[in-house]
Amino acid sequence: MIESRYVFRDDYPTPILHRNTELNALSRALKPTGYGRRAEDVLIHGPSGVGKTASARWMLRKLQQQWGLESTVVECSGKTRNGIIHEAVTEHSNSGVVHRNQPRDELVDGLATAVGDGPYVLVLDEADVIPDLDVLEDLFAVDGVSVVAIAHQQVEWLNRVDRDFRSHFRGDSQIEFRKYGVDELVDILQPRVEHGLEGDPTRNGDLEWIADETGGVARWAIKSVLSAAELALERKHDHFHDEDVADAFERAKRKIRKANLRSLPLPHQRLYELVRVIGPISGSEMKTTYWQFKSEIFEGQGINPVSWRQAWNYLDKMADYSLIRMPGETNAKRYEAVDPELEAPVEFNPREAVELG
Numbered sequence: 001m002i003e004s005r006y007v008f009r010d011d012y013p014t015p016i017l018h019r020n021t022e023l024n025a026l027s028r029a030l031k032p033t034g035y036g037r038r039a040e041d042v043l044i045h046g047p048s049g050v051g052k053t054a055s056a057r058w059m060l061r062k063l064q065q066q067w068g069l070e071s072t073v074v075e076c077s078g079k080t081r082n083g084i085i086h087e088a089v090t091e092h093s094n095s096g097v098v099h100r101n102q103p104r105d106e107l108v109d110g111l112a113t114a115v116g117d118g119p120y121v122l123v124l125d126e127a128d129v130i131p132d133l134d135v136l137e138d139l140f141a142v143d144g145v146s147v148v149a150i151a152h153q154q155v156e157w158l159n160r161v162d163r164d165f166r167s168h169f170r171g172d173s174q175i176e177f178r179k180y181g182v183d184e185l186v187d188i189l190q191p192r193v194e195h196g197l198e199g200d201p202t203r204n205g206d207l208e209w210i211a212d213e214t215g216g217v218a219r220w221a222i223k224s225v226l227s228a229a230e231l232a233l234e235r236k237h238d239h240f241h242d243e244d245v246a247d248a249f250e251r252a253k254r255k256i257r258k259a260n261l262r263s264l265p266l267p268h269q270r271l272y273e274l275v276r277v278i279g280p281i282s283g284s285e286m287k288t289t290y291w292q293f294k295s296e297i298f299e300g301q302g303i304n305p306v307s308w309r310q311a312w313n314y315l316d317k318m319a320d321y322s323l324i325r326m327p328g329e330t331n332a333k334r335y336e337a338v339d340p341e342l343e344a345p346v347e348f349n350p351r352e353a354v355e356l357g
Contacts, residue, residue, distance in 0.1 A: 261342065
């Protein structure tokens, strides 16, 4: 029944449907690069799984083909300030030899040398998790470099940006990606079914059901189609049965949560384990516990433990990823894992220390 799992992956190259407004806005911002000039900076924001990164990648491929635009998509999860600059340098076609442990000033100089007079678009994917947004100062110091930041919450992200650089991402420089409508999602799912499944095991109304149940989130809908096919195969069905579709949604969610958790930097994963092991826990207790374990959370990362405010940003990112729940206001919040059985792939067990304490 399943002909190709690759078709259901996030990085599967496919036409971008129902994002004309967003793509046109991004195209306008990047248009100056066609004349050899620096592009406008852009903040792309919206919930997880609605095509933000896929749309940016599609546009960059198009402009590379049209006029040879130099660009790089940096997956920021797990990268330090120096790590982001290092990747920006090494991924440019004019890059010389640079080392990750070089001083930051030398890395910035290396970036300037690589870019030269030509424009260079740097996409900061998962910009929410960048621990030090001072990296923007380094990038904007290089003539020709423009930034496309991709984040979930625009207000929270902008609040972390230095005031001197917030104007780069104001007004028309912000592009919001909303959730899809049911009919739009069905249009997105149909090619995946045609190219990823043998024949067409769906029945009339199955894709509409999946599109409606997944609330406009393309990633969840796509993974639900794959999960329904897996369940049908396991149950020896030759097409989707109602029970296969009904059970697919939670299976798909578990797949997404697991992938999201594994994509996070090590400190995020350790912080997640702290919540999973000791939660549900109040906001004030969570803050106290974070300070108790902050050294262990950042051990071996080459960076100092972040403030509670920044740690809260990490937790907020995990909530965006549906890994934890944190309802309530400020210290009245309650923190708990959405799926307590989902463990992070880290050697970090705070339970024993908590019990001893």
